[in-house]
Amino acid sequence: MAKLHISTDWWTAPAEAENGNLILVTGRRNMQNVRDTQKYIYRLEMTWTYEPDAKGMPDLETSTLMEKVQDAIEDCFMKDPTAVVTGIYTGDGLRNWVFYARSLHIFQRKINEVLSTFPELPLSFHAEEDPNWEEYDEMCQTEIQDEEL
Template identity: 55%
Template sequence: MKIGSEWWTSPTESENGRLIIVTGRGGIDEVRNSGKYNIRVEVTWKYPGDATGMPDYPTSKVMEAVQDAMTKAFDKDPVAVLTGIYTGDDERNWIFYTRSIHIFEKKINEALADFDLLPINIYTENDPDWQEYDEMREASELEG
């Protein structure tokens, strides 16, 4: 199954008017249309943001390393696909679509094993129609 590596970035606003940088993945129609990736997983890292709600440099560097580790793990074994990243308003959210919560949990634990305790929360929800992905695309088209 072909998983695209095209990414786009667009600014948007949180409900309280703060800047959010949205980074979305394109080229994933084959994954979406397969009907196998029906569970949305949101990995959230809350941080003390600066005046604009963005992370400081040291935090952003650790976030980048965490993202690289997750991307590497799921590119090697695509049980989940990273589809979007939201940064701003004092948090970063990585959005995945997965086939199995249990396998996702195992793979993310392996991917992040080299890091000290991370301030992340994980939320899952059935989303077979990829509603969140569509909303992210619509929001970015309105901005762009």
Template identity: 55%
Template sequence: MKLGNDWWTSPTESESGRLVMVTGRRGVEKARESGKYNIRVEITWKYSGNSAGMPDDPTSTLMEAVQNAMTDVFDKDPVAILTGIYTGDNERNWIFYCTSVHIFEKKINLALATFDLLPISIYTENDPQWLEYDEMREASEITPSDD
């Protein structure tokens, strides 16, 4: 299954009114419609941000390296698809949709094995309708025709 690798970025606000940059992935409709990617995985990294709630340069650089490691693993074995990234209000959230929590766990451990202990938490939820993805698009005013 060929996935798009076209991304958009849009500002929005957190519940506390702070800036959050939302980056979403286009071209995921085939994966969504396949019915295989029913589990949403949210990886959250809380950090001490600057006055705007954004990460400092060293933290941002480390987050980019972590993200590259994750996408490298899942690009080779697409048991999970990165669909969105939220950065702001002192946290970054990566949103994946996956086929199996058990396999995701193995792959994420492989992806992050070279890093020291990271300040992340992982949450999973069944989301076969991709409701979070739809909410992300609505919050960022991206319409389905943009896919």
């Protein structure tokens, strides 16, 4: 069986929180081959709450640590694509990573391995079934709207 190719092509577009703060939406392009497997049916969200600056963004120290966490997550799941990060939302005091996974149990084990290399982080998790990738489709509308501006 051939290894599943996971796109490394990303886009970023601005969006706005209800209070007017900037939200940077970063999405992964070219995910149809992953969707077509019909195995990535669980959507998981990992949310990091931070103290925002006046524009709702993290400070440099927090942002740098977030990028290190992102790199570690990518390294883990590129080697073993039991889950894939499809989107990242940053702003208004939150960074939210969106994953699609094949197994909740395996995702939990893998993400705990990744996070064990960092100090305790202010993270919360949410999971639900989303076999049609509805959140991903909605997120992709942000890129389309940004291109139309």
